[in-house]
Amino acid sequence: MYDTIIVGAGVAGLGAAMYSGRFGLKTLLIGETMGGTIILTDTVENYPGFKKLTGMELADKLKEHALEYDVEVKEQKVVDIEKKEDGFVVKTAKEEFETKTVIYATGTKVKKLGAKGEEEFSNKGVHYCALCDGPVYQDKVIGIIGGSDSAAKEALLLTQYGKKVYIIYRKEKIRPEPINAERVDKNDKIEIINNTNVVEIKGDKFVESVVLDKEYKGSKELKLDAVFIEIGHIVLTDLAKKLGVELNKKNEIIIDREAKTNLSGFFAAGDCVDTVFKQAITGVGEAVSAAYSAYQYVK
Amino acid sequence: MYDTIIVGAGVAGLGAAMYSGRFGLKTLLIGETMGGTIILTDTVENYPGFKKLTGMELADKLKEHALEYDVEVKEQKVVDIEKKEDGFVVKTAKEEFETKTVIYATGTKVKKLGAKGEEEFSNKGVHYCALCDGPVYQDKVIGIIGGSDSAAKEALLLTQYGKKVYIIYRKEKIRPEPINAERVDKNDKIEIINNTNVVEIKGDKFVESVVLDKEYKGSKELKLDAVFIEIGHIVLTDLAKKLGVELNKKNEIIIDREAKTNLSGFFAAGDCVDTVFKQAITGVGEAVSAAYSAYQYVK
Numbered sequence: 001m002y003d004t005i006i007v008g009a010g011v012a013g014l015g016a017a018m019y020s021g022r023f024g025l026k027t028l029l030i031g032e033t034m035g036g037t038i039i040l041t042d043t044v045e046n047y048p049g050f051k052k053l054t055g056m057e058l059a060d061k062l063k064e065h066a067l068e069y070d071v072e073v074k075e076q077k078v079v080d081i082e083k084k085e086d087g088f089v090v091k092t093a094k095e096e097f098e099t100k101t102v103i104y105a106t107g108t109k110v111k112k113l114g115a116k117g118e119e120e121f122s123n124k125g126v127h128y129c130a131l132c133d134g135p136v137y138q139d140k141v142i143g144i145i146g147g148s149d150s151a152a153k154e155a156l157l158l159t160q161y162g163k164k165v166y167i168i169y170r171k172e173k174i175r176p177e178p179i180n181a182e183r184v185d186k187n188d189k190i191e192i193i194n195n196t197n198v199v200e201i202k203g204d205k206f207v208e209s210v211v212l213d214k215e216y217k218g219s220k221e222l223k224l225d226a227v228f229i230e231i232g233h234i235v236l237t238d239l240a241k242k243l244g245v246e247l248n249k250k251n252e253i254i255i256d257r258e259a260k261t262n263l264s265g266f267f268a269a270g271d272c273v274d275t276v277f278k279q280a281i282t283g284v285g286e287a288v289s290a291a292y293s294a295y296q297y298v299k
Numbered sequence: 300m301y302d303t304i305i306v307g308a309g310v311a312g313l314g315a316a317m318y319s320g321r322f323g324l325k326t327l328l329i330g331e332t333m334g335g336t337i338i339l340t341d342t343v344e345n346y347p348g349f350k351k352l353t354g355m356e357l358a359d360k361l362k363e364h365a366l367e368y369d370v371e372v373k374e375q376k377v378v379d380i381e382k383k384e385d386g387f388v389v390k391t392a393k394e395e396f397e398t399k400t401v402i403y404a405t406g407t408k409v410k411k412l413g414a415k416g417e418e419e420f421s422n423k424g425v426h427y428c429a430l431c432d433g434p435v436y437q438d439k440v441i442g443i444i445g446g447s448d449s450a451a452k453e454a455l456l457l458t459q460y461g462k463k464v465y466i467i468y469r470k471e472k473i474r475p476e477p478i479n480a481e482r483v484d485k486n487d488k489i490e491i492i493n494n495t496n497v498v499e500i501k502g503d504k505f506v507e508s509v510v511l512d513k514e515y516k517g518s519k520e521l522k523l524d525a526v527f528i529e530i531g532h533i534v535l536t537d538l539a540k541k542l543g544v545e546l547n548k549k550n551e552i553i554i555d556r557e558a559k560t561n562l563s564g565f566f567a568a569g570d571c572v573d574t575v576f577k578q579a580i581t582g583v584g585e586a587v588s589a590a591y592s593a594y595q596y597v598k
Binding site for chain 2: 011014015018019022023024045046047048049050051058061062064065068069177178179182256257258275276277279281282284285286288289292293
């Protein structure tokens with residue numbers, strides 16, 4: 001019987017594990033990918049204390065810090081969580097574990113565009129991670145779909161590889177953080193196509209063009225060699241919902257300032273909760289509160 | 300006219316400044332002591348990402364990070380804040396500044412014991428910071444008053460200098476984090492005197508003993524060379540209270556999950572707010588939320 005099982009090994013899960021270990025709780029951290037989605041990020045310059053590092057480096061630091069303490073780790077996917085009278089049973093495909101409390105920090109997965117050709121050309125010019133898949137497009141023409149801060153950062157990164165980067169955004173104006181907006185403005189390789197949707201991705205063996213829902217420079221077809229889709233994330237809260245944990249309209253888990261949910265002994269933190277401004281640092285802060293709440297609950 | 304003035308330059312204020320700078324807000328950070336109370340801490344091993352560093356080192360890292368951005372800094376004490384129709388006026392003894400928003404991150408100051416002799420022997424054997432004043436008590440007998448995690452950490456630090464360290468605590472059992480409780484238990488130099496108050500601090504030129512309110516090993520007088528008082532902190536929320544900002548019973552500022560107070564344009568974060576489990580990391584997380592809320596407000 002564990003005192004707490006942390007579901008998800010992203011920055012929030014790792015932060016929770018470190019504190020849970022410090023508290024002397026019998027702790028198991030289960031996650032598919034150590035570090036979570038931040039490892040797909042090239043440059044992190046907004047985790048206070050580190051001026052600039054890669055997502056992978058930050059994840060490694062948080063992991064090393066957590067492993068300073070007596071924390072068990074399993075790199076597996078949690079497929080179900082059941083409520084028992086005196087706690088929870090957390091199940092992976094291979095094993096199951098009993099625990100008094102759960103800290104749920106599953107985060108998100110990338111959202112698909114849903115355009116024709118997206119599946120067919122997946123990994124053949126259709127990608128979801130500039131850092132992972134950008135480097136092969138040296139001197140090529142690249143499109144990025146989306147208008148968020150993440151999309152702008154991905155576009156900036158892709159200018160290191162491609163000779164031209166189109167940002168294609170369905171709304172009127174992209175909305176990065178001001179500092180990234182300025183960088184995009186100053187970058188000659190980037191061209192922004194606003195108020196436009198991609199309705200189809202075309203090619204032969206690899207992507208050759210995208211079809212837009214309105215003309216751009218006289219044509220609805222835009223020639224390019226790759227499309228990176230960065231239109232947001234889907235929160236991974238299905239297992240929590242099934243347990244009766246309260247979600248908001250965006251399917252995010254509703255927590256209070258102590259990272260408590262409506263379900264006793266079940267705490268949550270990070271990208272899967274209802275925080276308005278989600279950052280690595282706010283997720284880690286919530287995770288630390290969650291670890292404390294779990295400690296208080298067990299004690 | 301600033302977009303935001305951050306009052307307090309501890310870890311929360313520095314975290315807020317970095318994000319505020321990133322957001323492109325015209326930002327002024329005012330504080331008496333760069334780094335705030337954490338610079339009095341010898342070992343910080345619970346700021347996720349840094350396994351172990353001194354409080355001063357952490358403060359320096361946060362400060363350097365903030366100064367990567369366009370942030371003005373004044374090392375002054377804020378003596379008053381006034382509400383104006385379109386914002387606030389923040390006053391120091393020398394200058395005053397106008398701002399659209401305030402991020403209030405003043406933190407706390409140390410609590411005095413109130414015992415006879417405390418003032419008289421201040422800095423002559425009565426101290427409030429083991430890291431600052433401990434090293435002169437090489438091979439001496441030291442008392443520490445208090446039972447919190449901070450008190451335990453101070454006691455552990457003092458064992459590096461003194462030959463004997465008494466922890467004198469008014470309640471039944473000291474209540475450090477488990478990991479520090481274990482370290483205290485294992486340390487032969489530490490002796491704990493529970494259920495006991497210090498009613499007087501005595502000496503000639505320097506501290507020579509304390510008077511207890513009950514006998515310990517047959518005497519109410521305990522010979523020692525120094526007393527470190529670590530009985531908690533007073534939240535510095537007077538200026539906020541005067542403005543009509545809502546406080547709880549502990550005089551902490553009540554914030555929501557976006558670091559908003561009841562007063563429009565006035566945000567708060569860190570040790571001066573009503574967070575249950577206050578840590579450097581949770582304060583910085585709140586500060587980042589406060590910077591975002593200020594940015595949204597100004598925009």
